[in-house]
Amino acid sequence: MKAFICGRTRVHFEVRHGQVVSRKSLKLPKDQREEGDCWIRTKEKDPICLSFGVADFKVREGHRLSVFYASNPVMHSRVVVLIHNHDLGTNDFPMRGELLFDHVIGTSIWTEWIILSLLPALGFSFYYGIQCVVPSLLCWGLATLLRSRRRARVIPALHAHIDTLGKVDAARHMVARSISRDVETATA
Structure with a gap:
């Protein structure tokens, strides 16, 4: 994914795609258990626990999600910044504003x-x-x-970058889905 660069601030983004497996905790070994609102299984078969910023994100089992992570190699931190539900077309931003700045960017x-x-x-x-x-x-x-001053300059630019990443991923997913439907209807 394209990194966010604003002055000397550099934030890397990573996206993981998956499908909702359960709204309750999975039966995993004790060292992998986490409390959360939802469990998804990625294409790599890894279980991920997600907590949503919105109380009712309307996620059901079988929904396809894209989870965007922001990381800063200097601070050694990685946080969820955007969850996109492809079935409903909704977004959730678990971390915005000051929290995102503190966890990902930090002090100059x-x-x-x-x-x-x-x-x-x-x-x-x-x-x-x-x-x-x-x-x-x-x-x-x-x-x-x-x-x-740094917060006032970086936070709006970072939010705009995250929104753009979400829109690009949603458009990419819609195109891939329509192409797969065209192939299915052509072979039927």
Whole structure:
């Protein structure tokens, strides 16, 4: 899948297609059991447990789902960002906004460098008897400002990218389904 790149932020996406097996827990070994709303079995025969952000996603056994994962190699995290139900044509976004930013993107390395570079100011303020409140507030305010500006820039672009991935996958699935129906009707 196409990676999301915004400045120095890079997020990789992966999609897994599968079919709903059960709305209850499967009989799996104890080390593979998870609590969740739905179990799907992928084409690779792997069971995946999904929890939905919407209370009633109307998933039934036999429905085909596409599950989109976002991962960041720097943070070593992987989260579900989009679940598309091909039978009903509905989407669920289990993780949006601030949570997605915190789990997938995280803090910029530049913010950490700014904080580290301002730490000697605290040492000087203690040594010379100057109040240490001003450098601390300066450090905290600058880091917060940079982080909020980065959030405001990256989050809308990331949501637009996820929506585009969902639309492309839905269109690809509809074309593949119509082609398979044409082959079935031509041979019948």
